[in-house]
Amino acid sequence: MSQELCEMSLRQTQELLKLTDEALQEICCKRFTGEELSVKALQMVLKGKGKRGPASVFVAFNGKGDSVLRGRVFHLRDGEIAERSEEIAVNTLTDYATFAGIIDTHADVVVSNWSDSCESVENYQDFFPNAVKAFVGDVIRNFVTYRISGEMPGVIIAFNYPGRATDYDADVLRGLAVVIGSVFTISDQMRETEKAFIYTIEALARACEAAEEDTGRHIIRVNRYAGALAANMGLPADYVEVIAYSAQMHDVGKIKVPAAILLKESPLDKQELDIIKMHPVYGEQILGDSPRLRIAREIAISHHENWDGSGYPNGLRGEDIPLSGRIVKLADVYDALRSRRSYKPPLSHAEAIGVFRDGDHRINPRNHFDPSLLTLFFKIEHMFEKIYDSFAGDNL
Missing domain, CATH: 3.30.450.40 (GAF domain)
Known part of the structure; x- marks a missing residue:
């Protein structure tokens, strides 16, 4: 040689x-x-x-x-x-x-x-x-x-x-x-570690939802809706995967909100509203500064921001709102409309779509949602209906 x-x-x-x-x-x-x-x-x-x-x-x-x-x-x-x-x-x-x-x-x-x-x-x-x-x-x-x-x-x-x-x-x-x-x-070995990581996230998310009805199924559905939106936007596969398990952390801050407020059947007073509007801030604090939880942290702090700047906690407007937060906001609102809550009955899919088209006393679609995401939602709304029906349980 x-x-x-x-x-x-x-x-x-x-x-x-x-x-x-x-x-x-x-x-x-x-x-x-x-x-x-x-x-x-x-x-x-x-x-x-x-x-x-x-x-x-x-x-x-x-x-x-x-x-x-x-x-x-x-x-x-x-x-x-x-x-x-x-x-x-x-x-x-x-x-x-x-x-x-x-x-x-x-x-x-x-x-x-x-x-x-x-x-x-x-x-x-x-x-x-x-x-x-x-x-x-x-x-x-x-x-x-x-x-x-x-x-x-x-x-x-x-x-x-x-x-x-x-x-x-x-x-x-x-x-x-x-x-x-x-x-x-x-x-x-990393896949096993990843499974343990995601299981821990799911356990924390379930703990935060435990005070409300439809425990567990809501967070699963929001994950699926968010993943469907991200995938149909043509976003990278890694991003789609991360947002599809991070979306469930959107309300992690509610663990610091008294159950009496979360389950109150009558309208909340101003003081109670101020308390519940702090849950995005609490969520960001709970998730800390781990790089692995960056998307979850973005979602927690920004999923109640509105496209026109009228949301909370920071009054962000337009593309200043993280994309992950814009995606999960739409997913969360759809599921909230479809779900029974202490203060309201569930809507059908058709009724929820009507709210996304025409609004109601709380929601102004053109002011609250990213216009491009809203357009995409109407194209794939049948997927949202299938996801909800697949994980509805006894909620209907």
């Missing part, structure tokens, strides 16, 4: 280490998927622009308790992911067992070239699963494979290195496999 190829292998390994370090540094503030970082790692390995990297890479993992490897083949051209297959399933007891017939099944990393194993390159093709061969899309001349062990066992197989596959290629693939195995393990 030439000195140039040795140095290339070293550079590729160093880039993998750098990626791992960056991922660990960002783990507290960056949300990612295992595949996202795996793709980055694959790109780094193949920065040789075809001079040393393989043409295709198969990355697959075992499902828990079964004998099937599930993964994708990635086409890599000039250090970029050119194409990826649909999910491919390889049975380790049949397809992979045949594949393993040309390698030492006890080794973690194996280098194979057709000329070392078969009389012809055509015969070499018989050892590979059809689904993998179909997407590789070329005669397979060599490969390097590495078995990934640990909590997420799997395999990474690189096909068609220029010339012969070598032990130096195996060293790089070993590093790539370690990175990818670690990334999937970390991303699984």
Whole structure:
């Protein structure tokens, strides 16, 4: 092996280490998927622009308790992911067992070239699963494979290195496999942490709604309405996801408002109104300054602001109101109209739509809502009706 190829292998390994370090540094503030970082790692390995990297890479993992490897083949051209297959399933007891017939099944990393194993390159093709061969899309001349062990066992197989596959290629693939195995393990752990985080938010939101009727269902519906509005605005998927669980925190400040005021059946006096109008401020205070709760905090403080500046607590106007607050305001008002409260009966969907068109004694749609959001709402109002009906419970 030439000195140039040795140095290339070293550079590729160093880039993998750098990626791992960056991922660990960002783990507290960056949300990612295992595949996202795996793709980055694959790109780094193949920065040789075809001079040393393989043409295709198969990355697959075992499902828990079964004998099937599930993964994708990635086409890599000039250090970029050119194409990826649909999910491919390889049975380790049949397809992979045949594949393993040309390698030492006890080794973690194996280098194979057709000329070392078969009389012809055509015969070499018989050892590979059809689904993998179909997407590789070329005669397979060599490969390097590495078995990934640990909590997420799997395999990474690189096909068609220029010339012969070598032990130096195996060293790089070993590093790539370690990175990818670690990334999937970390991303699984992060998903579990994310679930715990969202469960905690939901528990707090339910506690804040406990004094009012329709406990729990109201916050679920508002989440769904807000997510539907955000998604149909074409906003980024990450934003849609965050607002779809942060919306439920809109009334978190009510935990500091006396239940006697929240459940009062007669009209509130001025002092009581002043107290209840403080719940956005209380909500902002309760949510604190965590970056993860930024959207929830925006929603809590701004979901009672009006487009014309007549809302509370800060009298914000127009686009000075955070987008998240404008979205949740509309979602919250729709659900409030549809829901039974101590001071009013529930409205039907048609009656609620009438209020959004023509207003009532409390709501002036053109002054209170973002005009573009109001237009969108009328386009997707059937979705709001379906969401409400799906989570209405005994509220009707």
